Amino acid sequence: MMEELFPFGRHPKHILNEMKWRGFDLSDVEIEILHRGAPSNRIHARASEIALGRSFFTYMGTDIPYHRIEKIVYKGRTVFSRADIVKGQ
Numbered sequence: 001m002m003e004e005l006f007p008f009g010r011h012p013k014h015i016l017n018e019m020k021w022r023g024f025d026l027s028d029v030e031i032e033i034l035h036r037g038a039p040s041n042r043i044h045a046r047a048s049e050i051a052l053g054r055s056f057f058t059y060m061g062t063d064i065p066y067h068r069i070e071k072i073v074y075k076g077r078t079v080f081s082r083a084d085i086v087k088g089q
Helices: 012-021 082-087
Strands: 029-034 042-046 050-052 056-059 062-065 069-074 077-081
Touching: 012 029, 012 050, 012 069, 012 077, 069 082, 077 082
Parallel strands: none
Antiparallel strands: 029 042, 029 069, 050 056, 056 062, 069 077
């Protein structure tokens, strides 16, 4: 089932939207976001803490483009990783 839900190469926006509309508990979804100036240039948020938009998502009052999402993890399983895309996996 998870392979059907999270096929390789999908855009993070589509993955998060699918999880939302299928009724996944978004507090179980951790998102790693590229954020210059933060420790290690990364921040971590729960999907339940963001609002999905068309080109951006909102976290703590700030609009952030989806291309800043580095990784999405659901219950300990990585379902999206930009590093995997770069490696061609």
